[in-house]
Amino acid sequence: MDTPNHCQFCAQHPDSAFHGLNREGLEEISQLKTCVSFKKGQVLMHEGARPQGVYCLHRGKVKLFTLGTEGKEQIIRFVTKGDLIGYRSILSDEPISASAEALEDTFACYIPKSSFFKVIEDNPKFSLNLLKLSCHELGEAGKMITSLAQKNVKERLAEILLILNTTFGVDEEGYIDINLTREEIANMVGTATESVIRLISELRKEGYIRSKGKRIALEDRSALRQMASVFE
Template identity: 80%
Template sequence: METPHHCQMCLSHQKSTFSDLSNDAKDELSRLKTCVSFRKGQVIIHEGARPQGVYCIHRGKVKLYTMGTEGKEQIIRFITNGELIGYRSLLSDEAISASATALEDTFACYIPKSSFFKVIEENPKFSLKLLKMSCHELGEAGKMITSLAQKNVKERLAEILLILRATFGEDEEGYLDISLTREEIANMVGTATESVIRLISELKKEGYISSKGKRIAVSDRSALQQIANIFE
């Protein structure tokens, strides 16, 4: 695909992981990067492979997931504007532990391994930022582990709906600005598709959410927080 026009500015994108770099460093990165795009459903990186670079999402939505037993996807988290894909395995020097697939048409920069490491070595502050990011993710992963281990399916579903709302926000009509199948929701919650469908119906009857086709709207946030046992 050709270089899209908006890619010229993507490193400076406000939320980009690279946004704090000096102009010099950004200029250099711009020379080294490639602009790429992925259609909805396209795999960006694949579990088990050895990464040769990182992707910085400029615009789009991506799911990060591992394949569990019986080929069932487990969605670990979502990646959106400004965030990186593939840095984990590059930095830990391991095979890619989670595949990434575009949930909608997605535009990204590709930065080759060597350039990425060069930026890290020459910009201690950037390196520290990555460290901060990965440590934050570690905390989030810990929370997810505790939820999966201790909460029941309904509690987890309520939690995930709140996470989706916080991550992707709402459209003009109040629906979550992300389109997921019930199966994908089940693959985040860690349960069977039918269970998610049943519980979504239940939450709807109780008046805490509404839905139309695959689109879901959170109508009572604090009720969901209570169901999910989130006190904040």
């Protein structure tokens, strides 16, 4: 795996919150970060812990989820390359609010809290990037609350499929480029696995999607957008 020795030469640098950071800031982070690999299914951070640093994802896909009172998983969102994990917890000095688990073999850089705070203090542009990121995530959380409260399960499923398509893109055969179990999709939609299996079958028969094993491809995106009341 191509491990970036210096953040300046990292392929994810242009897409990350560190974009725009000055040379000294990148130098500071590069010297103190630890590059870590995680196997599929391995936990990066747990809800309730107080990590003393943040992960910047270099490669792989990670799901963020919380566990309900009966141990049922609610997937909040996915994290891909260039994204940060755990930064809100250390900024707010609160325990982390969601667990992070690798969906595939993942590679991430761990940046200690002290270096992270130093670059925030020294780089107004980086601080602004973090502020934008927080506001964006707040907005997305608001949309998710509205969706869970006001949309029916089929509409929510359509919305989630559109989000997955946008977040992960498609492979060479047009399938969404992430392998999620039906249970994981159900945990994102906020319903039972059986309901998701039935609704995916319905969407397939109605021509909105096609599927092959776990993989799903969107056939009629505009109709799905209409169904989910999502407008670009």
